[in-house]
Amino acid sequence: MSIIFNKEKKIFKIENNNFSYIFYINQLGILVKLYLGKKINDLDLNSFSYINNLNADSYNFLDLKTNKEVINDKDNYFSGLTSDIEAPSFLTYDKRGPLVIINHQDNSSLTDFRYVSHKIYKDKKSLEGLPHFDNKDVETLEITLKDLKDNIYLIMYYSIYDGIDGIIRHNEIINKTKKEIRINRINSLCLDLPSLEYDLLSVYGTYATDRILERQKLTHNIISITENSGGKGFYHNPMCMLINKEANDNYGEVIGLGLVYSSNFKFDFIGNPLNKLRVLIGINDENFEYILDSNNSFISPEAIIIYSDEGINKVTHQFHDLIREHILRKVEGFENTILLNSWEGCMFDFDTNKIMNFISKAKKMDVNLFVLDDGWFSKRNDDFSSLGDWEVNTDKIDLKKVIDYAHSLKIKFGIWIEPEMISFNSDLFKEHPDYALMDKDVNPTTLRHQLVLNLTKKEVRDSIFSKICKIFDTYDIDYCKWDFNRILTEAIDNSNFKINKSLYHNFILGTYDLLNRFISRYPKILLETCAGGGGRFDLGMLYYSSQIWGSDETDGVSRTLIQYATNLFYPLKVIGAHVSARKFLSIKEKASIAMFGTFGYELDPTKLTDEDLIEVKLSNKRFLDNKKLIDEGDYYPLISPYNNNFVSFEVVSKDKKELIFFFMNYRQVNWESRFIKLKGLDKNKLYKNDYDNNIFYGDFYMNVGLNLSMGMQSFTPLIIKLTQVDDEK
Numbered sequence: 068m069s070i071i072f073n074k075e076k077k078i079f080k081i082e083n084n085n086f087s088y089i090f091y092i093n094q095l096g097i098l099v100k101l102y103l104g105k106k107i108n109d110l111d112l113n114s115f116s117y118i119n120n121l122n123a124d125s126y127n128f129l130d131l132k133t134n135k136e137v138i139n140d141k142d143n144y145f146s147g148l149t150s151d152i153e154a155p156s157f158l159t160y161d162k163r164g165p166l167v168i169i170n171h172q173d174n175s176s177l178t179d180f181r182y183v184s185h186k187i188y189k190d191k192k193s194l195e196g197l198p199h200f201d202n203k204d205v206e207t208l209e210i211t212l213k214d215l216k217d218n219i220y221l222i223m224y225y226s227i228y229d230g231i232d233g234i235i236r237h238n239e240i241i242n243k244t245k246k247e248i249r250i251n252r253i254n255s256l257c258l259d260l261p262s263l264e265y266d267l268l269s270v271y272g273t274y275a276t277d278r279i280l281e282r283q284k285l286t287h288n289i290i291s292i293t294e295n296s297g298g299k300g301f302y303h304n305p306m307c308m309l310i311n312k313e314a315n316d317n318y319g320e321v322i323g324l325g326l327v328y329s330s331n332f333k334f335d336f337i338g339n340p341l342n343k344l345r346v347l348i349g350i351n352d353e354n355f356e357y358i359l360d361s362n363n364s365f366i367s368p369e370a371i372i373i374y375s376d377e378g379i380n381k382v383t384h385q386f387h388d389l390i391r392e393h394i395l396r397k398v399e400g401f402e403n404t405i406l407l408n409s410w411e412g413c414m415f416d417f418d419t420n421k422i423m424n425f426i427s428k429a430k431k432m433d434v435n436l437f438v439l440d441d442g443w444f445s446k447r448n449d450d451f452s453s454l455g456d457w458e459v460n461t462d463k464i465d466l467k468k469v470i471d472y473a474h475s476l477k478i479k480f481g482i483w484i485e486p487e488m489i490s491f492n493s494d495l496f497k498e499h500p501d502y503a504l505m506d507k508d509v510n511p512t513t514l515r516h517q518l519v520l521n522l523t524k525k526e527v528r529d530s531i532f533s534k535i536c537k538i539f540d541t542y543d544i545d546y547c548k549w550d551f552n553r554i555l556t557e558a559i560d561n562s563n564f565k566i567n568k569s570l571y572h573n574f575i576l577g578t579y580d581l582l583n584r585f586i587s588r589y590p591k592i593l594l595e596t597c598a599g600g601g602g603r604f605d606l607g608m609l610y611y612s613s614q615i616w617g618s619d620e621t622d623g624v625s626r627t628l629i630q631y632a633t634n635l636f637y638p639l640k641v642i643g644a645h646v647s648a649r650k651f652l653s654i655k656e657k658a659s660i661a662m663f664g665t666f667g668y669e670l671d672p673t674k675l676t677d678e679d680l681i682e683v684k685l686s687n688k689r690f691l692d693n694k695k696l697i698d699e700g701d702y703y704p705l706i707s708p709y710n711n712n713f714v715s716f717e718v719v720s721k722d723k724k725e726l727i728f729f730f731m732n733y734r735q736v737n738w739e740s741r742f743i744k745l746k747g748l749d750k751n752k753l754y755k756n757d758y759d760n761n762i763f764y765g766d767f768y769m770n771v772g773l774n775l776s777m778g779m780q781s782f783t784p785l786i787i788k789l790t791q792v793d794d795e796k
């Protein structure tokens with residue numbers, strides 16, 4: 068990978084073996100993008116005009132002045148209406164949507180940044196207080212621009228990794244004026260593209276239908292993906308793809324986009340009448356205003372652009388590699404974890420005896436991590452009370468005893484917490500109603516009988532953190548499930564109205580601070596985040612936690628739809644997936660789906676029969692045998708459950724030696740002609756499949772397919788494993 072600056076042409080080239088991102092500084096000091104895509108050779112001056120050929124339309128010229136001098140006609144290639152601009156201005160030459168809007172002291176929002184200087188270095192800065200990608204095998208371009216009106220600076224960061232065809236972007240605003248300024252909008256990136264011929268692939272969802280796939284055509288209007296709930300982001304997710312109309316799973320141009328952020332975000336797709344597209348990605352500007360004092364700076368979250376000329380699958384693989392290699396928190400000692408969580412098995416209804424029985428049965432299941440979910444603290448016997456009172460309910464559970472017992476059986480032990488919340492009915496609320504987010508003039512909206520803590524205040528974070536530390540310092544706990552069960556409402560700080568419009572952002576910074584304190588103090592504890600199921604499933608959370616609970620929908624059939632969509636964006640190894648006691652499917656069948664996630668159980672183990680235990684053990688073995696392949700391999704969706712009567716996908720190891728294939732019918736079909744073509748194999752190598760034991764070349768499996776033209780029962784998962792064989796047939 069390399070970042071090169073050509074002084075003569077003033078061109079920046081950010082590239083690796085497959086990918087180039089190229090832009091230049093024009094005479095006005097405006098950064099104009101020339102190219103994003105598969106690696107190409109150097110561009111010469113001729114190519115500037117060639118690429119910006121829309122300037123032929125004289126109506127698109129504007130007279131731009133710098134230092135009161137008209138200089139537009141010195142740059143023959145630039146048009147503020149059609150050129151691809153990296154930091155588009157506001158209230159001046161560009162009308163397609165600004166990168167940043169700043170309200171100046173004179174109450175004007177004219178914002179226009181021009182090039183000052185740049186640096187290129189083999190490193191990447193960490194973003195203070197925000198989750199971010201690491202600095203392993205990376206190179207960064209840091210460009211400083213200055214606003215035309217005031218002493219306000221915009222620093223734009225572009226980083227590139229070896230092996231990842233894309234860039235990581237973020238921006239920083241530095242206020243060097245003597246007075247405060249107001250940031251009304253700050254995007255993490257602007258991406259102008261010369262075509263509008265894309266479909267947008269994204270996910271939406273709600274409780275128990277956490278991520279559902281949706282594809283729509285971009286138009287000449289604005290299409291946005293926005294979240295404004297304050298962080299329980301399963302309504303919309305900050306990852307998506309743009310699929311060129313010619314492209315499909317394996318072929319053509321697809322661009323992957325994402326934001327490393329767990330609060331309100333906005334992705335704008337702005338089509339213009341000249342068939343071009345502007346993409347703006349950043350913090351949602353709805354009710355947003357950040358007051359930036361003199362000599363302070365504001366840092367935007369990181370955003371990503373991934374480029375593929377080999378269809379959707381390559382973007383998926385690059386997303387997975389980028390997450391696994393450069394952001395995901397890794398904790399050693401959990402490589403072969405099989406978990407049993409108490410929630411669906413007993414909800415709040417347990418005591419020491421019951422949990423001891425659960426653990427002893429867990430041992431018989433070959434489980435090696437037991438998690439005591441909600442209900443172990445204060446008076447928490449339902450969801451009406453006690454959040455914020457993080458003290459063990461010793462009348463209900465002898466925590467030390469159950470932990471010691473688990474450890475004596477070589478079973479790790481974990482507990483559930485929900486640190487960002489406060490119950491109305493809690494000692495904490497009696498003592499500190501001021502800790503809850505409320506508007507003093509409006510009745511608070513409670514959801515699940517609880518309010519959200521005002522984590523923007525350090526005092527609140529300190530108080531909660533010290534209570535949580537008492538638990539984790541006292542007890543020998545190996546795992547923590549960090550839940551977040553409601554959206555933010557009445558996001559008001561009654562003690563400081565001035566900052567209310569940045570409350571959502573400051574709230575998530577407060578959450579990140581708590582998470583950061585937690586993982587720094589307890590580096591060996593495995594953290595799984597959760598939000599009323601699989602809300603807050605984002606890159607920000609994956610910086611702190613190694614896995615995210617996928618959904619409270621644990622029915623295997625529904626899970627195939629949720630996991631299929633999630634897998635397009637996030638690696639399989641981060642999706643919390645359990646076998647539950649829901650009525651559909653046998654244990655083995657449910658396990659066939661859960662094994663394509665973190666895998667575990669969530670049921671009353673004392674109800675398992677001896678036959679069930681046999682199925683449990685066989686399923687565990689199958690999971691462990693394939694865990695490395697599923698965790699580290701390349702995922703390929705084969706048949707989408709969203710427009711078919713069945714679902715199919717596979718994972719191939721990076722060395723192409725092994726493949727695991729999943730298939731399930733949603734309705735019974737007898738003897739239908741059905742060949743499913745596999746992907747990602749070595750076409751010249753022989754593979755044996757363990758279904759009919761046939762040995763064929765990779766070529767055959769990929770072009771003829773697996774012959775599944777047989778009676779297929781509905782809702783009966785079929786897993787087939789292919790292994791490379793050396794011998795001739």
Ligand code: DGJ
Binds near residue numbers: 550598618
């Ligand atoms: C919501 C989670 O998604 C569940 O798994 C469980 O932990 C409950 N909260 C507990 O209140």
